[in-house]
Amino acid sequence: MAKAAVDVPPKGGFSFDLCRRNEMLLQKGVQPPSFRKTGTTIVGLVFQDGVILGADTRATEGPIVCDKNCEKIHYMAPNIYCCGAGTAADTEAVTDMVSSQLQLHRYATGRESRVITALTLLKTHLFSYQGHVSAALVLGGVDVTGPHLHTIYPHGSTDTLPFATMGSGSLAAMAMFESKYREGLTRDEGIKLVCEAICSGIFNDLGSGSNVDVCVITKGHKEYLRNHQLPNPRTYVSSKGYSFVKGHTEVLSTKITLLKEKVEVVEADAMEE
Amino acid sequence: MNSFASKEGPGTIQIDSERTLYPYVTGTSVVAIKYKDGILMAADMGGSYGSTLRYKSVERIKPIGKHSLLGASGEISDFQEILRNLDELILYDNMWDDGNSLGPKEVYNYLNRMMYNRRNKFDPLWNSLILGGVKNGEKYLGTVSMIGVHYMDNHVATGFGNHLARPILRDEWREDLTFEEGVKLLEKCMLVLLYRDRSAINKFQVAKITEEGVTVSEPYSLKTFWGFSAFQNPTKGAEGSW
Numbered sequence: 438m439a440k441a442a443v444d445v446p447p448k449g450g451f452s453f454d455l456c457r458r459n460e461m462l463l464q465k466g467v468q469p470p471s472f473r474k475t476g477t478t479i480v481g482l483v484f485q486d487g488v489i490l491g492a493d494t495r496a497t498e499g500p501i502v503c504d505k506n507c508e509k510i511h512y513m514a515p516n517i518y519c520c521g522a523g524t525a526a527d528t529e530a531v532t533d534m535v536s537s538q539l540q541l542h543r544y545a546t547g548r549e550s551r552v553i554t555a556l557t558l559l560k561t562h563l564f565s566y567q568g569h570v571s572a573a574l575v576l577g578g579v580d581v582t583g584p585h586l587h588t589i590y591p592h593g594s595t596d597t598l599p600f601a602t603m604g605s606g607s608l609a610a611m612a613m614f615e616s617k618y619r620e621g622l623t624r625d626e627g628i629k630l631v632c633e634a635i636c637s638g639i640f641n642d643l644g645s646g647s648n649v650d651v652c653v654i655t656k657g658h659k660e661y662l663r664n665h666q667l668p669n670p671r672t673y674v675s676s677k678g679y680s681f682v683k684g685h686t687e688v689l690s691t692k693i694t695l696l697k698e699k700v701e702v703v704e705a706d707a708m709e710e
Numbered sequence: 711m712n713s714f715a716s717k718e719g720p721g722t723i724q725i726d727s728e729r730t731l732y733p734y735v736t737g738t739s740v741v742a743i744k745y746k747d748g749i750l751m752a753a754d755m756g757g758s759y760g761s762t763l764r765y766k767s768v769e770r771i772k773p774i775g776k777h778s779l780l781g782a783s784g785e786i787s788d789f790q791e792i793l794r795n796l797d798e799l800i801l802y803d804n805m806w807d808d809g810n811s812l813g814p815k816e817v818y819n820y821l822n823r824m825m826y827n828r829r830n831k832f833d834p835l836w837n838s839l840i841l842g843g844v845k846n847g848e849k850y851l852g853t854v855s856m857i858g859v860h861y862m863d864n865h866v867a868t869g870f871g872n873h874l875a876r877p878i879l880r881d882e883w884r885e886d887l888t889f890e891e892g893v894k895l896l897e898k899c900m901l902v903l904l905y906r907d908r909s910a911i912n913k914f915q916v917a918k919i920t921e922e923g924v925t926v927s928e929p930y931s932l933k934t935f936w937g938f939s940a941f942q943n944p945t946k947g948a949e950g951s952w
Contacts, residue, residue: 483940599940608873608906615902616878620938633881641877 451566476644478606479509479520480634481575482618483599484627487584487655488577491631492520493606493639494664495646502646506664510652514539514550516659517578518652519559522604523571523591531572535559552578552585556595564593573603579654606638606645613637624653632666639668729833733785735759737770738909739871740781741899742840743883744849744864745892748920749842751781752896754904755929756911763911771917773924775800778814778843779917780821783868784856785836792835795824814843814850818860826858838868844921867899870907875899889918901932 463469476497481490496504511519511532517539521528535558539550555576563570574589588601600618602610613634622630631651638645649666653659735757742751757765770789771781774796782789799820803812818841828834834856842851852862865879878899887895893916904910912931917924 597940597944599938608870609877611906612874612877612899612902613881615905616898620940637877637881641880 451569476606476642476646477509477522477604478602478610478635478638478642478645479522479575479604480602480610480614480631480638481520481577481586481588481600482614482622482627482631483577483584483586484622484624486624487579487653488586489624489627489631490518490520490575490577490652490654491635492650493635493645494648494650495639495644496525497644505647508650508663510650510661512536513555513576514543514578516580516654516657517550517552517555517576518654518659518661519555519577520575520603522573522575527570527572528574531559531562531570532574535562549580550578551580551582552576552587556585556587556589559589560593560595563589563591568592575601575603577654579656584654602634602638604638604645606642609637609641610634624655628653628662628665636666636668729831730785730788730836733788733836735764735786736909737768737783737786737789738907739867739869739875739903740770740783740838740840741867741871741875741879741896741903742781742842742851742865743879743887743892743896744842744851745887745889747889748844748849748918749779749851750889750892750896750916750918751779751840751842752900752914752916753781753783754900754911755913755915756909757786758909763909766911766913767929769915769926771915771926773917773919773926774817774841774843775803775812776923777811777845777919778817778841778850779919779924780817781840781842781868781917782837784838788835788837792821792824792837792839796820813845814841814852815845817841817843818850818852818854818862822854822858822860825854825856825860829857840866840868843919847921870903870910871899874902874906878902897932901934904932904934 476495477493479492481488490510492509494506494509495502496507509520511521511529513519513532513536519532521532535555538558539555542554543550559574559576563572568591571591573591576589577586586598586601588596588598588603600614602614617630628651632649635649647669648664649668651662651665653662737757738754740751740753742749751771753770755766755768755770756763757768768786770783771779772793774780782792796817800812821839821841825835836856838856839854841854844850851864851866852860853866853868854860865876865883867875882895896916900914904912912934913929914932915927915929917926
């Protein structure tokens with residue numbers, strides 16, 4: 438193990454000790470384990486009264502869909518929600534962590550959390566890990582200063598935008614936004630546009646799919662519309678149901694082995710020393 | 711690799727001497743749709759040299775013979791080479807003087823073979839092509855990529871257009887678009903590309919081909935909107951971010 442030049446107290450922060458060994462293994466051709474990524478289309482937009490966030494619900498492990506209906510819109514505070522794209526473990530861990538920090542901060546200050554607080558906590562954490570925490574987030578909420586929408590990139594940079602998309606389906610969703618977004622959308626128009634953008638990602642991007650989740654945040658009120666749209670229903674279900682009665686499968690031969698013969702029950706004393 | 715070839719003797723093939731390794735002057739996306747009377751194709755007029763916008767009047771859509779339109783993205787010099795080949799093809803066909811002319815289907819097939827054969831020799835023509843045309847009332851729209859992947863559809867795009875324009879077209883394309891509606895739809899796509907593709911410029915040509923013939927429009931630009939109130943002072947509430 439490498440010895441540090443200056444004696445730093447081993448409190449927190451990333452330990453870079455194994456980086457050299459990992460580099461060497463990569464050069465030798467060792468494949469690192471693949472992560473569970475949330476392929477993803479996540480979007481957010483600012484409308485007349487607040488912020489609307491949207492996400493698809495497919496989680497992928499390489500080429501396989503491992504979760505058909507996962508939740509990508511994470512709770513941060515009663516008035517702040519965050520969509521996450523990238524490695525699922527990273528987005529969940531980072532949003533959980535900052536959510537707890539925000540709650541402690543609320544207890545300490547006695548006030549409602551602000552979106553820029555969450556923003557600053559997230560970006561400083563991600564920057565200190567130099568992009569190794571692969572979490573691309575769309576953070577939105579309404580606080581005393583008004584509605585806010587931010588995007589946060591894995592390396593720690595942020596953007597403040599009226600509408601934003603992230604994830605592998607971001608181009609398909611952005612095509613919808615760029616052609617249809619206006620300022621001062623009403624709640625229903627906003628939800629419709631978010632659903633259109635997510636559906637564009639679901640149908641045009643392989644990493645996104647299944648259903649549409651929407652979250653509407655306004656001053657003092659929030660609505661988490663889980664599975665607001667289900668554009669991929671299971672189309673064929675057998676009307677007779679799936680029951681396999683005896684006789685469905687042909688029995689070729691039967692051999693019954695009585696267990697009793699094999700087992701010898703011996704009267705033994707309690708465990709001896 | 712050169713030294714390996716020369717060591718073997720006079721009978722060996724020079725592997726590395728002349729083949730396209732990277733594109734130099736490139737054009738960005740082309741988008742095309744079928745509409746009621748024929749095909750509409752749009753492309754911007756930029757030729758980028760790496761990350762510089764070097765040429766701003768490159769015509770990336772050209773008519774081929776009487777019945778087809780060819781639009782290309784990728785290496786401009788390879789596009790010019792393709793045009794030379796097609797010119798020869800059309801010329802030889804005309805010399806038969808038999809009243810027959812090469813239609814879009816034939817040109818498409820020729821392009822497909824050409825691209826695939828070059829790819830097999832590890833010397834590709836670094837382009838993504840869109841071939842559209844009308845012959846005997848039948849509309850034809852297809853695309854061929856630099857490795858020979860080809861397909862036909864009601865709406866096609868190359869490059870970034872695949873990611874940004876096709877979702878819009880899949881949503882809003884209809885069988886019986888009029889000319890005005892078709893141009894409006896294409897302009898919608900080109901506007902999104904202008905906003906979100908770094909190598910796009912605001913100078914477009916829209917080409918139309920119908921049974922009557924080909925029209926390539928004069929270059930024009932689209933109106934962009936940058937007036938969102940959120941852009942005025944974006945970090946009012948969040949100092950230190952963008």
